Amino acid sequence: MLHALDTGSAPTDTFPKAPRVTVTGIEGGDSWSVVPDACTVNVDVRTSPAADAAWAEKTVAAAVAEVDRGWPGTPPSSVEPVLSWPAYALEPEHxxxxxxxxxxxxxxxxxxxxxxxxxxxxxxxxxxxxxxxxxxxxxxxxxxxxxxxxxxxxxxxxxxxxxxxxxxxxxx
CATH class of the missing domain: 1.10.150.900 (DNA polymerase; domain 1)
Structure with missing residues (x-):
């Protein structure tokens, strides 16, 4: 679901890269024979001037909420931002x-x-x-x-x- 997310932010003349959402890790369980009680999914969101850290958190949280709706009766998932850098492009004449x-x-x-x-x-x-x-x-x-x-x-x-x-x- 995250891989197929529509980032809704097109590249511009000043910043020709669209934001990108990538799952970079999935972890859960203690053993091959134990059903895990929790799962952690690491998500890397590369931002752009039109899609900043607030957009990234909102977009990932909406996707997580959509997944949660498919599992009624389970505790809601949480989204915890770890690190954020603003979008950056060095001026061509620098x-x-x-x-x-x-x-x-x-x-x-x-x-x-x-x-x-x-x-x-x-x-x-x-x-x-x-x-x-x-x-x-x-x-x-x-x-x-x-x-x-x-x-x-x-x-x-x-x-x-x-x-x-x-x-x-x-x-x-």
Missing amino acids: RLVAALLRGAVDVGLAVEPKVAGPSNIGNYLAALGIAATAGFGADYEGLHGIDERVRVDSLVAVQAAYHLAVLRLLDG
Whole structure:
């Protein structure tokens, strides 16, 4: 049900990623031969400017209430938010972006800036007032899957691009 949820928030020109709801864990019971008295479902909601933490909590709570209606006589479930970061996108003209793009060009990499996410470490750092980029790195396959891997031969150029970007930023 959560996987099929309509997030109702379309991408925009300034934030081209829609929110995403993903079940990341299910836990319950003490043994294979004991019927569990409780179950915990971990849900990761990646927000956007149009769908913030309040929207996420309301949306998940509504889905949980719908499941509860199918089990009359059982205690109601609860939704407990654990952590929330605001949606974040670094301005395309930010000097960090310019330095990294120039470093990539200087080492012969063709990169196209885009919004990574809808959530990444940039969200956490932005909440602390720190500009951050995400997504530029080694060539990869199977992102966030059990078969995730990088092409080791792509690391040298990426490291060189970051090195040049840092040198440009230090020169001011």
